[in-house]
Amino acid sequence: xxxxxxxxxxxxxxxxxxxxxxxxxxxxxxxxxxxxxxxxxxxxxxxxxxxxxxxxxxxxxxxxxxxxxxxxxxxxxxxxxxxxxxxxxxxxxxxxxxxxxxxxxxxxxxxxxxxxxxxxxxxxxxxxxxxxxxxxxxxxxxxxxxxxxxxxxxxxxxxxxxxxxxxxxxxxxxxxxxxxxxxxxxxxxxxxxxxxxxxxxxxxxxxxxxxxxxxxxxxxxxx
Amino acid sequence: xxxxxxxxxxxxxxxxxxxxxxxxxxxxxxxxxxxxxxxxxxxxxxxxxxxxxxxxxxxxxxxxxxxxxxxxxxxxxxxxxxxxxxxxxxxxxxxxxxxxxxxxxxxxxxxxxxxxxxxxxxxxxxxxxxxxxxxxxxxxxxxxxxxxxxxxxxxxxxxxxxxxxxxxxxxxxxxxxxxxxxxxxxxxxxxxxxxxxxxxxxxxxxxxxxxxxxxxxxxxxxxxxxxxxxxxxxxxxxxxxxxxxxxx
Numbered sequence: 001x002x003x004x005x006x007x008x009x010x011x012x013x014x015x016x017x018x019x020x021x022x023x024x025x026x027x028x029x030x031x032x033x034x035x036x037x038x039x040x041x042x043x044x045x046x047x048x049x050x051x052x053x054x055x056x057x058x059x060x061x062x063x064x065x066x067x068x069x070x071x072x073x074x075x076x077x078x079x080x081x082x083x084x085x086x087x088x089x090x091x092x093x094x095x096x097x098x099x100x101x102x103x104x105x106x107x108x109x110x111x112x113x114x115x116x117x118x119x120x121x122x123x124x125x126x127x128x129x130x131x132x133x134x135x136x137x138x139x140x141x142x143x144x145x146x147x148x149x150x151x152x153x154x155x156x157x158x159x160x161x162x163x164x165x166x167x168x169x170x171x172x173x174x175x176x177x178x179x180x181x182x183x184x185x186x187x188x189x190x191x192x193x194x195x196x197x198x199x200x201x202x203x204x205x206x207x208x209x210x211x212x213x214x215x216x217x218x219x220x221x222x223x
Numbered sequence: 224x225x226x227x228x229x230x231x232x233x234x235x236x237x238x239x240x241x242x243x244x245x246x247x248x249x250x251x252x253x254x255x256x257x258x259x260x261x262x263x264x265x266x267x268x269x270x271x272x273x274x275x276x277x278x279x280x281x282x283x284x285x286x287x288x289x290x291x292x293x294x295x296x297x298x299x300x301x302x303x304x305x306x307x308x309x310x311x312x313x314x315x316x317x318x319x320x321x322x323x324x325x326x327x328x329x330x331x332x333x334x335x336x337x338x339x340x341x342x343x344x345x346x347x348x349x350x351x352x353x354x355x356x357x358x359x360x361x362x363x364x365x366x367x368x369x370x371x372x373x374x375x376x377x378x379x380x381x382x383x384x385x386x387x388x389x390x391x392x393x394x395x396x397x398x399x400x401x402x403x404x405x406x407x408x409x410x411x412x413x414x415x416x417x418x419x420x421x422x423x424x425x426x427x428x429x430x431x432x433x434x435x436x437x438x439x440x441x442x443x444x445x446x447x448x449x450x451x452x453x454x455x456x457x458x459x460x461x462x463x464x465x466x467x468x469x470x471x
Contacts, residue, residue: 123309125296127323141313
C-alpha cells in the first residue's frame, strides 16, 4: 500500500474521530436540551440542525464557505484575530464532517433521551440532585444505547463524507485528501486498483458501523 | 414537624385553590380523578410552580409568591414515592437506596442503606436490579430510597396502586410501621377508600380543585359534609368493620 493511500486512511480516521468527539459533546447537549425543554424557536433549531440530512452536502459546504471563508463572518474574525484561515486545511474537513454528521447524533440521541420516563428525572430531583447531576447520573445512562447508536452513525457518516469536505477542504493530496476524496481522484485518474481498495475498505467500515448502530438501537429498544 | 400550605394553580380549565396544615402522622388526599390530589403533591414537592401561594415546612418558607421565594425541588428535603416507584433500572437495589443519600460519606451511606434494607426486609436483594424483584419489593426499595436522607416530610402518590391486593395489605402494614418511627408529616394520595381509612390519621377530601372536607376517616364517613363526600365514602360506610373506625 503506497504512502498516499495510508495518508488518506489515517486522515479519514483522524477527521472522523475528532469530528465525532465534537459531535458527541455538542450533539449530546443539544439532544438533551431538545428532548427535555420547551423554548421559543425550538422547531427552527431542530430544522436547522436537521437540514444537512436532506440538503446536498455541496450546499452545506457552500454555506460553510460563506461563513468561514475569508469574507465570511467567522472566517474574517479568525483571520483578523489569529491570522488563521480554516478553509483548505484538514481542520476544515473536521468542520464539514461535524456539520454533516451532527443531525444523526442529535436525532438518535434526542429520541433516546425523550424516551426516559420523566418519573426517573423527578425521582432524582427529589433525592437532591440538580438537573445537570440528574442528566449525568440518570438520563444519559438510561439513554446510553440510543446515544451510542448516534455516536456510531456519526462516525460512519464522517468517514464517508465527500461533498461538503470537497467544498471547504479541497482535495489536496497529502494535506486534505480523505478516503472518499482519494477514491474520487484515483477513479478520475483511472487508477482503479487503488480506488477499489479504498472503496472496499470504506464499504466494510460503513457496514461494520451500521451493524454496531443496529445492535445498540435494538438493545436500547429492549431496555 | 408541621407543613402549612396555601396554593392556587390555574391549568387550562382546571383551577386548584387549597389551603391546609399538616402535622406529624399520615394525611390521605382522597377524591375523584382530576380533583387535584397529585397536583397538590407536585406543588409541595416543587416539581410544579404554583401561580400564587405560600408554603412552609417546620417554619422554613419554601415557597412564597408574595416574598418571591421558590426553593428548588432538589433543595426541599422531601421524600417522594410515585405510583411507578421510578427505581433506576441501571442500578442495583443497594445502589438505588444509596443514591438517595448523596450528602453522606460513602461509608455512612452504605451503613444507612444496609440499616434500611434490614428494616424493610430486603436482605439478599442488594445486588439485584429492579426488574429482578417483585412489585412489593420494588416499592419497599422506593421507600428506603425516599427516607434514607431523613426527609422532613414524605409524599406518596398512589404508592400501592400497581400492587396486587395481598401485597397491598402487607405493604400498608409495613409502611405504617416505618412511618411511625419517622415522626414527620406523610401525605399520601389514594383512590382506594379502604386504603385511605386503614392508613390515614387524617383525610382531606378533594373535589374539583377544592378541599371539601377534612377530618379523621371515622368522622368523615359518619358525617360527610356534602352529598358528594357521602357518595365517595359510602362504600366504606356500608362495609365498615368497626363503627368506631378502622383497625390498623
